[in-house]
Structure formats: structure tokens, C-alpha cells
Amino acid sequence: xxxxxxxxxxxxxxxxxxxxxxxxxxxxxxxxxxxxxxxxxxxxxxxxxxxxxxxxxxxxxxxxxxxxxxxxxxxxxxxxxxxxxxxxxxxxxxxxxxxxxxxxxxxxxxxxxxxxxxxxxxxxxxxxxxxxxxxxxxxxxxxxxxxxxxxxxxxxxxxxxxxxxxxxxxxxxxxxxxxxxxxxxxxxxxxxxxxxxxxxxxxxxxxxxxxxxxxxxxxxxxxxxxxxxxxxxxxxxxxxxxxxxxxxxxxxxxxxxxxxxxxxxxxxxxxxxxxxxxxxxxxxxxxxxxxxxxxxxxxxxxxxxxxxxxxxxxxxxxxxxxxxxxxxxxxxxxxxxxxxxxxxxxxxxxxxxxxxxxxxxxxxxxxxxxxxxxxxxxxxxxxxxxxxxxxxxxxxxxxxxxxxxxxxxxxxxxxxxxxxxxxxxxxxxxxxxxxxxxxxxxxxxxxxxxxxxxxxxxxxxxxxxxxxxxxxxxxxxxxxxxxxxxxxxxxxxxxxxxxxxxxxxxxxxxxxxxxxxxxxxxxxxxxxxxxxxxxxxxxxxxxxxxxxxxxxxxxxxxxxxxxxxxxxxxxxxxxxxxxxxxxxxxxxxxxxxxx
Amino acid sequence: xxxxxxxxxxxxxxxxxxxxxxxxxxxxxxxxxxxxxxxxxxxxxxxxxxxxxxxxxxxxxxxxxxxxxxxxxxxxxxxxxxxxxxxxxxxxxxxxxxxxxxxxxxxxxxxxxxxxxxxxxxxxxxxxxxxxxxxxxxxxxxxxxxxxxxxxxxxxxxxxxxxxxxxxxxxxxxxxxxxxxxxxxxxxxxxxxxxxxxxxxxxxxxxxxxxxxxxxxxxxxxxxxxxxxxxxxxxxxxxxxxxxxxxxxxxxxxxxxxxxxxxxxxxxxxxxxxxxxxxxxxxxxxxxxxxxxxxxxxxxxxxxxxxxxxxxxxxxxxxxxxxxxxxxxxxxxxxxxxxxxxxxxxxxxxxxxxxxxx
Numbered sequence: 008x009x010x011x012x013x014x015x016x017x018x019x020x021x022x023x024x025x026x027x028x029x030x031x032x033x034x035x036x037x038x039x040x041x042x043x044x045x046x047x048x049x050x051x052x053x054x055x056x057x058x059x060x061x062x063x064x065x066x067x068x069x070x071x072x073x074x075x076x077x078x079x080x081x082x083x084x085x086x087x088x089x090x091x092x093x094x095x096x097x098x099x100x101x102x103x104x105x106x107x108x109x110x111x112x113x114x115x116x117x118x119x120x121x122x123x124x125x126x127x128x129x130x131x132x133x134x135x136x137x138x139x140x141x142x143x144x145x146x147x148x149x150x151x152x153x154x155x156x157x158x159x160x161x162x163x164x165x166x167x168x169x170x171x172x173x174x175x176x177x178x179x180x181x182x183x184x185x186x187x188x189x190x191x192x193x194x195x196x197x198x199x200x201x202x203x204x205x206x207x208x209x210x211x212x213x214x215x216x217x218x219x220x221x222x223x224x225x226x227x228x229x230x231x232x233x234x235x236x237x238x239x240x241x242x243x244x245x246x247x248x249x250x251x252x253x254x255x256x257x258x259x260x261x262x263x264x265x266x267x268x269x270x271x272x273x274x275x276x277x278x279x280x281x282x283x284x285x286x287x288x289x290x291x292x293x294x295x296x297x298x299x300x301x302x303x304x305x306x307x308x309x310x311x312x313x314x315x316x317x318x319x320x321x322x323x324x325x326x327x328x329x330x331x332x333x334x335x336x337x338x339x340x341x342x343x344x345x346x347x348x349x350x351x352x353x354x355x356x357x358x359x360x361x362x363x364x365x366x367x368x369x370x371x372x373x374x375x376x377x378x379x380x381x382x383x384x385x386x387x388x389x390x391x392x393x394x395x396x397x398x399x400x401x402x403x404x405x406x407x408x409x410x411x412x413x414x415x416x417x418x419x420x421x422x423x424x425x426x427x428x429x430x431x432x433x434x435x436x437x438x439x440x441x442x443x444x445x446x447x448x449x450x451x452x453x454x455x456x457x458x459x460x461x462x463x464x465x466x467x468x469x470x471x472x473x474x475x476x477x478x479x480x481x482x483x484x485x486x487x488x489x490x491x492x493x494x495x496x497x498x499x500x501x502x503x504x505x506x507x508x509x510x511x512x513x514x515x516x517x518x519x520x521x522x523x524x525x526x527x528x529x530x531x532x533x534x535x536x537x538x539x540x541x542x543x544x545x546x547x548x549x550x551x552x553x554x555x556x557x558x559x560x561x562x563x564x565x566x567x568x569x570x571x572x573x574x575x576x577x578x579x580x581x582x583x584x585x586x587x588x589x590x591x592x593x594x595x596x597x598x599x600x601x602x
Numbered sequence: 603x604x605x606x607x608x609x610x611x612x613x614x615x616x617x618x619x620x621x622x623x624x625x626x627x628x629x630x631x632x633x634x635x636x637x638x639x640x641x642x643x644x645x646x647x648x649x650x651x652x653x654x655x656x657x658x659x660x661x662x663x664x665x666x667x668x669x670x671x672x673x674x675x676x677x678x679x680x681x682x683x684x685x686x687x688x689x690x691x692x693x694x695x696x697x698x699x700x701x702x703x704x705x706x707x708x709x710x711x712x713x714x715x716x717x718x719x720x721x722x723x724x725x726x727x728x729x730x731x732x733x734x735x736x737x738x739x740x741x742x743x744x745x746x747x748x749x750x751x752x753x754x755x756x757x758x759x760x761x762x763x764x765x766x767x768x769x770x771x772x773x774x775x776x777x778x779x780x781x782x783x784x785x786x787x788x789x790x791x792x793x794x795x796x797x798x799x800x801x802x803x804x805x806x807x808x809x810x811x812x813x814x815x816x817x818x819x820x821x822x823x824x825x826x827x828x829x830x831x832x833x834x835x836x837x838x839x840x841x842x843x844x845x846x847x848x849x850x851x852x853x854x855x856x857x858x859x860x861x862x863x864x865x866x867x868x869x870x871x872x873x874x875x876x877x878x879x880x881x882x883x884x885x886x887x888x889x890x891x892x893x894x895x896x897x898x899x900x901x902x903x904x905x906x907x908x909x910x911x912x913x914x915x916x917x918x919x920x921x922x923x924x925x926x927x928x929x930x931x932x933x934x935x936x937x938x939x940x941x942x943x944x945x946x947x948x949x950x951x952x953x954x955x956x957x958x959x960x
Contacts, residue, residue, distance in 0.1 A: 017887075045828050
């Protein structure tokens with residue numbers, strides 16, 4: 008019995024010892040695997056644990072006008088933040104809230120501190136502290152452990168509202184922005200950017216302006232209460248951008264609009280750059296920076312649409328201002344010449360469809376040739392011409408005058424003037440274009456719509472004898488295009504004379520501009536907002552200001568050696584000659600004075 | 603005490619393990635050298651004092667208090683529910699001001715003393731009733747530990763208790779039966795018997811999702827161990843510890859810091875010394891020619907030796923990610939009064955049962 012107990016004891020002890028040694032060998036195998044086989048990889052993971060970096064936000068590039076005015080620049084701002092390396096004490100939290108009683112609430116601050124420490128994120132307490140507040144803080148600095156002043160940049164714009172639409176604005180990045188920039192900027196990393204250009208130059212030149220992040224390398228512990236900076240690579244400032252806008256002229260144009268809705272666009276015919284592009288009403292670009300969503304909603308709902316860039320986006324019937332361009336079309340295809348005359352009795356009878364079109368002047372212009380038709384703006388003359396237009400040639404001509412295509416690569420957002428062809432009419436009315444449509448198109452009404460930018464370009468095409476380039480603000484991309492090869496030098500000079508007479512002949516629709524020695528040539532127009540048939544009807548309509556006609560003027564100066572072309576649109580301004588024309592005159596004077 | 607080669611190796615291994623343990627504790631806390639010396643001194647004094655006290659006391663005297671100690675211990679475990687400090691959602695500690703004790707740690711010892719006293723009374727004659735009674739006592743006394751809840755200590759207590767009954771000669775049929783039963787019952791226990799904290803610890807061990815915080819702990823521990831490589835980063839050079847990436851670096855996960863500092867060579871050395879200490883001490887009784895009629899000192903001595911050995915291995919298996927994290931102390935490494943006292947008492951019992959390494 009005793010022997011068997013001893014044997015059992017010995018046997019079982021041996022068994023347990025073998026089990027012990029087996030596990031020990033297993034453990035040794037595990038440590039061999041971890042330390043020898045996986046050792047290097049795990050060490051790499053350890054280094055990743057400890058060594059981290061954060062980005063230093065770069066300073067964005069400046070934007071300057073062609074006359075050297077700074078339109079946008081990043082300004083250094085100081086913010087007060089929680090320093091998570093030194094936990095703020097109860098006492099310093101209290102001192103801080105007493106230091107800025109109207110800006111900091113003690114309870115909010117306590118919550119911010121505890122959140123900041125929990126998520127290891129340096130929360131900002133006061134964004135953009137003013138100089139005197141900064142001084143107040145620095146005086147008490149030694150009592151305020153756990154807080155630090157951090158540097159940052161903020162976009163500061165020239166406050167004048169005239170430049171807002173051209174420059175655009177910055178805003179917090181969203182998925183739409185990511186979709187926009189990803190194909191346009193190589194290796195675009197959306198996570199790196201807090202704010203990006205939302206519109207205008209800021210958006211189109213995001214890549215050039217944004218600069219490159221710096222990096223701050225540091226070692227940190229798991230609790231986040233210890234951080235040692237080991238290396239810093241500085242950021243690279245964004246490129247400085249000169250744009251073609253002439254600040255003085257831009258400002259003047261905006262002020263001349265005098266709160267009326269509309270747009271002025273000027274093209275410099277030396278290189279087809281855009282020195283003036285305004286849209287009224289507008290806001291100061293700085294206003295969008297710290298705006299609340301309610302205020303933003305108010306701006307969006309404002310019936311005068313201050314955020315809408317009329318210069319590149321607004322579509323207006325060109326009305327009579329299209330007549331010179333259609334003159335080029337008619338001459339180029341031999342539909343008429345300078346000698347043909349018709350009798351204008353104030354009506355145009357379209358016999359095919361038995362319709363009668365009213366002209367704007369009662370009684371008409373009498374015996375009218377092409378030049379008189381341009382100077383006095385005879386609708387019956389151009390309506391009579393338009394029934395001769397062949398559809399294919401007409402569409403082709405619109406296409407080569409940049410209808411239906413993008414005009415300007417730097418303009419964002421941008422809308423092109425629709426190309427009126429069978430496709431367009433099918434899409435909108437389910438029918439193809441018929442003859443009667445051309446009667447309206449022939450006087451710039453009906454379906455025809457153009458942007459102010461496009462009108463200015465059309466004016467430039469006329470000034471430059473059919474040769475033109477696509478307009479731009481920063482980068483020139485286009486080749487010279489030619490519109491009408493069949494026009495002779497004589498045709499062009501007669502057209503030029505006609506447009507001069509519009510301004511300088513007492514019969515001219517632009518005579519009241521009193522252009523003086525500006526040497527202005529141009530064409531005025533009055534675009535109907537509603538379709539009406541008689542003057543009596545219009546007098547009824549006039550009582551509602553928003554239904555009054557748009558005043559349009561296109562022109563160029565000086566007419567002997569054109570330098571600038573211009574388009575002015577004053578919504579519901581009624582008279583192209585009297586309302587839009589004088590604005591064009593003063594803007595062009597300002598620009599030509601500089602030379 | 604006889605200084606032959608074997609005893610010298612046993613003592614040397616033991617002292618080396620205690621020394622390495624103290625050095626590692628120092629490297630984790632690394633406040634200053636004085637602190638380390640004080641700690642080392644306390645460690646050695648406690649171990650020697652407890653061991654010598656128990657060595658002086660006649661084992662028979664201790665054994666005659668077996669059931670009182672055992673019941674007293676159970677009462678202390680229960681009193682934790684009332685007076686204890688709560689940590690990680692479980693109450694385990696009794697605070698005595700100068701030191702806080704975890705009474706459940708001592709159950710491993712008192713249960714063994716109780717069993718010996720009980721079996722002696724019946725001259726080690728097992729009947730079915732006595733066997734079932736002892737098993738019932740073991741499982742029932744584990745309940746207060748498990749509901750603390752401290753599943754790890756409870757399970758280890760049950761395993762060690764079973765090991766003791768195995769050493770004492772309980773029929774192997776019972777162990778086979780219990781193994782089958784445990785395998786069949788484990789899914790049911792998992793579904794109904796565990797708190798979410800315990801489930802989290804177990805599921806994290808099986809799941810591959812590295813984001814779970816439990817898995818994160820194990821990953822950080824493995825990173826520590828792996829970073830040690832072959833030769834280690836050197837004493838006081840544990841970056842995982844310096845940058846606080848390893849949780850509970852001074853208690854459950856201390857061995858990872860050891861492995862980072864001393865590398866695979868260090869691990870190998872400590873395991874060799876452990877094997878020497880455990881193996882040679884256990885074999886003492888095997889070569890004993892004068893095994894007397896009363897085997898109880900041998901049972902106790904072998905049991906305490908193996909408890910130290912297996913506790914060591916279980917902790918290392920845990921920190922190297924081979925078993926779930928269950929909060930087991932590492933003998934002579936872990937900073938904590940209960941485990942130091944507990945393992946010191948075991949050393950004392952080993953010495954006294956072996957006649958101080960005869």
C-alpha cells in the first residue's frame with residue numbers, strides 16, 4: 008500500500024515535471040519566434056508608436072492686380088489653445104475665464120479642457136485674438152500654465168466688393184471640392200487641407216496658391232502627456248499670382264453701377280486679358296469668412312443675388328448689340344451689301360407665316376441702308392435680312408463666335424452662351440428651328456442669350472476685324488481665331504464707321520453718351536424682359552421695375568487703334584444708350600488715362 | 603543546510619530570479635537607485651524572513667491549523683466584497699494602509715493545508731465520498747473569487763487545487779471525467795456565466811481585430827518582447843516603457859519589459875534558471891531514499907514548487923499572447939504585496955518540507 012502511494016506520487020510528480028518542461032520549451036519557441044524571427048518588424052512597429060509627425064499649414068500665395076494692388080494675402084493670426092503637454096490646472100482655467108469674462112465661459116472652458124485632454128487634441132479657445140487681448144494674456148502668461156498661443160494664417164482680402172466675384176473665396180473643404188480637385192491636382196490629398204478655394208481665382212489656381220505643408224516630427228508617449236519635437240521642416244509658401252484685373256478701373260466700374268444690378272466686362276485687345284469684370288451687387292470677400300449659416304442663407308435668398316457672378320454666369324438677350332456681329336455674318340455670306348436699302352415703316356411683315364413684328368420706333372426709320380440700320384438700330388432691316396439666313400451657316404457662325412463653348416479658363420464658375428441650333432431647340436421645345444425663329448434671333452431676341460463676358464468679346468472681335476483670342480485673367484492659352492475671312496478691309500472700315508456714328512452722329516442711339524474725345528465706337532441695345540407687342544403694353548409693364556428692359560452697351564476705344572473692348576449690362580436699366588453707355592465711357596476713360 | 607552542487611544551483615537560480623525581478627521592477631519605475639535598493643532589500647528581507655519563519659515552524663504545527671487557515675482565508679475573500687477597493691470593475695484588494703492584500707492569492711496555499719489535514723485524519727485513504735467532498739470544497743471555495751469577479755485567479759486556483767489533489771493521489775478517473783465535462787460545458791459557461799468584461803478578454807484573444815483595447819495590450823506587449831531581439835536593448839533601455847505604450851508594465855506585463863531589455867538571451871537564461879530551480883527542487887524527493895510513511899511534506903513541497911513554476915509560465919504565455927489576458931502575477935517580478943508574500947510563504951514551505959534542502 009505504502010509502496011504504491013510512493014510510486015503514484017513519484018509517477019505523477021514526474022508527469023507534472025514533464026508537462027512543466029514541455030510548456031517551458033513551448034514558451035521558449037514563442038519567444039524565439041517573437042524576438043528572432045519577428046524581432047525587426049516588431050521593432051519597426053515600436054518606432055511607429057513613438058515617432059510621429061504633424062503637418063504645418065502653409066502660407067497661401069498672394070494675389071495681386073495688374074496695377075500692383077494686393078487683392079488677397081494670408082495674414083498671421085494668433086489663437087489661444089489648450090496645451091495638452093501641460094495640463095491646464097483648475098486655477099489657470101479660472102484665471103483665464105476671469106481675464107476674458109465676455110469671451111470665455113468658465114463652464115464651457117472646463118468642458119473644452121476635458122475634451123481636449125480626453126481626445127489628445129489641442130482645442131482652440133479663442134480664435135484670432137486681438138492685439139490688446141494678446142497683451143492681456145502675455146502679462147499673465149506665467150500664471151497660465153496649460154495654455155499656449157499658436158500661430159496660424161487667415162486669408163485677408165481687399166475689402167472692396169468689386170473684386171469678390173473674380174477672386175472667389177475660401178471655405179472648409181467638402182466632398183464636392185475633393186471631386187473637383189482630384190483630377191486637376193496631381194496626388195491631391197484632401198485630408199491635408201482645411202480650407203480650399205471655393206470659387207474664382209482661388210479655386211482655379213488652388214494648386215499654385217496653396218503651397219506645401221511643413222512637417223513637425225516629434226516623439227510622443229501613449230498617454231499623450233509627453234511630446235518632444237525632434238525635427239521641423241518648414242512649409243513652402245504658395246505662389247504669388249498676378250491677375251489681369253486693373254484695380255482702379257474695376258473699382259470705378261463697380262461704383263458707377265451705383266447699386267443697380269448688372270455687370271461690366273472689359274477686354275484688353277493687346278492680349279485679350281480681362282482688366283475689368285464686375286458683377287453688381289456684390290459683397291466684400293472677407294464677409295464670407297466668418298459668416299454664420301443663417302447669414303449665408305440670407306445672401307443666397309437675396310433677390311438681387313449678390314453671390315451670383317453675372318459677368319461670367321449671367322445670360323442676357325444681346326438685343327440690338329448683336330446686330331454688328333450679324334452684319335459680319337451677312338456680309339461674309341453675301342446676304343447683303345452696304346448699298347441695299349429697304350423702306351422701314353416701323354413694322355416687319357413676315358408673309359410666310361402671316362406675322363407682323365413691331366419695331367421699337369414708331370413710324371420707322373424710312374429709307375434705310377445697312378449703315379443707317381446700324382446707327383439708328385433698325386429692326387425691320389435686320390429682320391428682313393434674317394429670313395435669308397441659311398440655318399447651317401448661321402449655326403456654324405455662332406459656333407465660331409464662341410457660342411456653346413467655354414470662353415475663359417480662369418473664370419469660375421463660368422457659363423457659356425448657348426449655341427442655338429436644332430439640337431438646342433429639340434431639347435428645349437421638342438421642335439427644330441424654323442424660319443420665324445431667325446427673325447427674333449436676327450435682332451438678338453428670342454432664344455439668343457449671351458454672357459457679359461461674351462458680349463465684351465464680341466465687341467473685341469468687331470474692333471479687331473474678326474481676329475480674336477479667348478480672354479483670360481492669369482494664363483494665356485488660346486491661339487488667334489478668325490471669324491470672317493470674306494470681309495474686305497473696306498467692309499471692316501465701313502462697319503467701324505457705322506459704330507462710330509452710333510456714338511457721334513446725332514441720329515446715333517449712343518449720341519447721348521457724349522463720348523467727346525474718347526474715340527468710342529459701339530452699339531447700344533435694349534433687351535426685352537417680357538414679350539410685348541406695343542408701346543402701350545410696355546407702359547403697363549414699366550410699373551414693375553423688375554420687368555423693365557435691360558440696358559446693354561458694347562463698344563471699344565479708341566476706334567482708330569482699338570485697345571479696349573467693353574460690355575455693360577444694367578438690368579432693368581431700360582436704355583442702352585443713356586444708362587449703360589455712360590458707364591462704358593467712364594471706365595474706358597479711366598483705363599485709357601493710364602496709358 | 604548542505605552545500606552540494608545541486609543545492610548551490612537551486613539557491614543560485616532562486617537568488618538570480620529574485621535579483622532579475624527586482625532589477626526589472628527598478629527599470630520600470632526607475633525613480634532612483636535608492637528606491638531600487640530599498641525595494642530589493644524589502645524583497646529579499648520579506649522572502650528570507652517569511653521563508654525562515656516557515657522553516658522554523660514545524661510543518662506539522664502548521665498543518666494542524668489547516669482548516670482554520672482555509673476557512674479564515676475564505677472569510678477574508680468574502681470580506682473583500684464589503685471592505686475592498688474596486689479596480690477595473692472587480693473588488694480584489696483589502697487595504698491595510700501600509701499594504702493592500704489580495705486574499706484570493708493565498709487560497710492556493712490554505713486549500714493545500716486544509717486537504718493535507720483532512721487526508722491525514724483518514725490516513726490518506728480515499729473513498730468516493732472523501733474525493734467528491736474535496737472536489738466540492740475546491741469548486742465552492744473558488745466561487746467567491748470568481749464572483750469578485752476575478753476569473754483568472756479563480757481558474758488558476760482551481761487548476762492548482764486539482765494539481766494538488768492529483769499529487770496527493772486522487773484516482774485518475776476523476777480527472778478524466780472532469781476534463782470531458784469541462785470541454786462539454788465550456789460553451790454554456792461562456793454564454794451565461796461570464797460578464798462582458800471577461801468575455802471581452804477572451805474574444806479579443808481569438809479575434810483578429812487589432813483595435814480592441816485588449817488586443818492592443820497584447821500587441822504592445824508583443825512589440826516590447828520582439829523589440830528586444832537577440833541581445834536586448836540593454837538595461838534601462840525599454841522604449842515601450844519609457845513612452846508608456848505598455849499598460850500595467852509594473853505588474854502583469856513586467857516580463858515584456860524584461861524581454862525588451864535583455865532580449866532572447868535574457869529570456870533563455872531566466873527560463874534555464876527557472877527550470878533548474880523547479881526541476882532540481884522537485885527531483886529532491888525523487889532521489890530521496892528515506893521516503894517516510896507520511897508523504898505530506900513531499901506533497902506540500904512539490905506542490906509549492908510546481909505552483910511557482912506554472913504561475914511563471916502562465917504569466918509568460920499571457921504576455922506573449924498565447925493565452926487570454928487573465929491578470930496573473932509573475933513570481934518575484936510582479937510589484938505587489940500579495941504575490942510577493944504568497945510566493946515567499948511557498949518558498950518557506952518548500953524549504954521546511956525539504957528540511958532546508960537536505
